[in-house]
Structure formats: C-alpha cells, structure tokens
Amino acid sequence: MGTLWLTPAVAVEAPPGGEYPSWEEVQDAKESEAGKAAEIARIGVLLSALQDQSETAGSVAVQAAAEYAVTDAALQAASARVEALAVQAAQADSELVRHRKELGALAAQSYKTGGTNMGFFVALDAVQGNTVHGLNVVQIVGDKTAALVHKAQAAGKIAAALAAQEQAAKDERGRLSFEAEARLTEARSAQDAVARQAAEEKQRSEQLTAQLASLKGTTAEVENAYRQGQAALAAYEASQAAKRAAAEEQSRRQADAAAPAAPLPAARPVAPEAPRPGGPAPAPVNPVPTNPAPANPAPVNPPPAPAPAPPSPPPVVVPSLPGGTVNDPAGAKNYASTRLGAHGWGQDQFLCLAQLWTKESNWLTTATNPSSGAYGIAQALPPGKYSSAGADWLTSYRTQVDWGLGYIRERYGSPCAAWNHSVARNWY
Secondary structure, three states: OOOOOOOOOOOOOOOOOOOOOOHHHHHHHOOOHHHHHHHHHHHHHHHHHHHHHHHHHHHHHHHHHHHHHHHHHHHHHHHHHHHHHHHHHHHHHHHHHHHHHHHHHHHHHHHHOOOOOHHHHHHHHHHHOOOOOOOOHHHHHOHHHHHHHHHHHHHHHHHHHHHHHHHHHHHHHHHHHHHHHHHHHHHHHHHHHHHHHHHHHHHHHHHHHHHHHHHHOOOHHHHHHHHHHHHHHHHHHHHHHHHHHHHHHHHHHHHHHHOOOOOOOOOOOOOOOOOOOOOOOOOOOOOOOOOOOOOOOOOOOOOOOOOOOOOOOOOEEOOOOOOOOOOOHHHHHHHHHHHOHHHOOOHHHHHHHHHHHHHHHOOOOOEEOOOOOOEOOOOEOOHHHHHHHOOOOOOOHHHHHHHHHHHHHHHOOOHHHHHHHHHHHOOO
C-alpha cells in the first residue's frame, strides 16, 4: 500500500475559481442585469468549489483512516504471531532441557554402576554442540540412550527453527509498528484538514450565500434550503450510480459463475474424395464403426452445478482513531429517535429508520464500504457530503444522523419510504 500524500488545505487568500467578491462588488453588480447574472454565476462556482474541497478532504480522511485500520490489523496479527511463537519456542527449549537432563542422569547412573561411560559423555558433548550427525550412537551407548540423543537433537532443531521464526515475526512487527504510526499520523493530519476545510467553508459559505440572496432578492435561508436540496440530489445521484454499478457487477459475477463451459466446436464434415480414373473407390468418410453404440446409451452425468457468486463486500468497520469518538450504535439510535419530530415525523417512522441504517452500517459511525467508499451511519457518498451538517462528521454520530435525516427528507420524504426503496432495490 503506497504512501498517502495529503494535499494542503486551500488558503483563504486564494479561493478556487477566482477571488471572493466583496459586498461593494455585489452592490455594483446590481446596476445591470448582465452584471447581476455574472456575479450570481461567479458566486455559484465559488460555493460549489468550497463544497468540492470539503468532499475531497473528507474522502482523503476516510481513505487515510482505512489504510491505518488495515495496517493496525496487520500489526495486531503480527503481535499475536510473536506471542504464539514465543510460547512454542519456550516449550521447545523446555523439551530440549528435559532431554539433556535425562541423558545426563543416565550417564551418571551408568558411571556409578560401572557401565560404559565414555559413550555417554561423547553423546552429551554431541547434544550440547548439536553435532550428532554421523555419530553411531547406537553402537556407543545403546538403544535407550540413543533414543534420548535423537529426541534431544530433534528438540534442538525445533527450538532453533522456532527461535528464527520468532525473530522474523518480531522484525515484521517492528516494521508494521513503524508503518502504523506513520498511517496514524497521516489519518490525524487528514482529520485536521477536514476540520480546517469545514471551518473555511462555513465562514465563506455564509457570506457568499448572503451575497447571493442579496443579488437574487431572496433570503439566506431560502438560498441555504435550495443548496441543501441540490446537495441532497447530488448525493442521491452519486449513491445511486455507485450502488447500481455494484449491483451490475454482482449480476455479472453471478452470470459468469452460472454460465456452462463453452462446447467444443463440432468437426467440419469432409467432402468425399472424387474417384480417380482407373483407381479404387475411396473409402467412405464416416465408415460404420465395428462396435456401434447401443441404441439406448447410458445417461451421461450432468456437469456439476456452478458455485454461487461471492456476495457483495459488506461495510468494513474502520476503528476510531485513538482519541476520537467511539462507535456507539445505541447512542446513535437514541439521538435519531429524538430528531424525528424536527422533520415532522412520528415515532412510527423509527422502525423503518432502524432497519434501514442497520442494513447500511449497523449504526456504526466509522463503517466504510470497501466497494463504493460510502461512509458512516447513513453511508454518505462521497463521505464529504456530511460536511454540510458539521465539521465533526468523521467522528460524530449526531452530525451523521442529522445529515442522513435531511437526505431522507429531501429524497424520499420519510424513513419508511426510504426503507421501501431499499427493500425493492437493495440501496437507497
């Protein structure tokens, strides 16, 4: 996985699409319809650019957190492997020590009883130095001691191999620890960039929206509502396109898995050779076989049924970064329940909402879909769409719930309508 380079936040002095207009310029633009139209278009471009920057920063932050999660999971696995190998290596060392003690005890006993002791000491020296290759232990010390020598030799090899594996695992753990620390730094930096961009967007958008309202003779509230509706529409279209593409890919995989193997091409018939003058008649192209097939041949076993296509990848839970908000499904559900009335819905809508977001994310603030990149409780796509509800959308279930309820209201009218759509099409 390559290093993720983060782009710096855009400075306030250099906005995309041109300088931010002053109120004096807005007033001057009102002098003519052409000037007013041009200024309205200019402000629209600046507002869209601010939203695009927030969405880009959000996508970078989600990607950085996902990369940290992958690396951290690999680090935890490596740490578990080190621990397991350490236990196995300790057991192998203990086994080797036990065999050596048993061999030493046999040598001492043989010496006390006047037995052949030189062979025991040769065997002990061989075991201590792991140099028993080529040693005819059976001839020197007998079967019982030879068995102990071979056990000690095997235990020594196992202990050495496990020690080498343990060291390799420690090296890998060290590498992953360093990489995880770098990923964590990147993820935190990306989160900070999201917060900075959100603050800038809020500051600039409020002024630009007020200027837009002044030019169009409306109010900032009207313009905000219009832009929120447009943002909800854009989020809906992006989500539909991504989820439709995922569904089409799933259908394609199922069709490929169900398609039977292509039959071999049939042999082309060969035209009979014309007889040569004075020569023998040619043999028939398809002579009757000596052993013709029976009239009722045995049935041929049908080909095995194709394996089912793999299911679509489920959302992956990206763990909260250290110091961030912990996933709290129960808290998110309770908060969502209290916010239904603000949108004009009764508590009868909550069951639909609970089923919808359980299906989408299990109400996890950091749920990330590996296919589409959708993020959070409401599975916003791109994730930066949440930024219109608050700068803390990466870690706050409240901000995600507020955005998600607004999205449902704008696109479906109610949670139950959104749930019915999800049941029918598998997305919303």
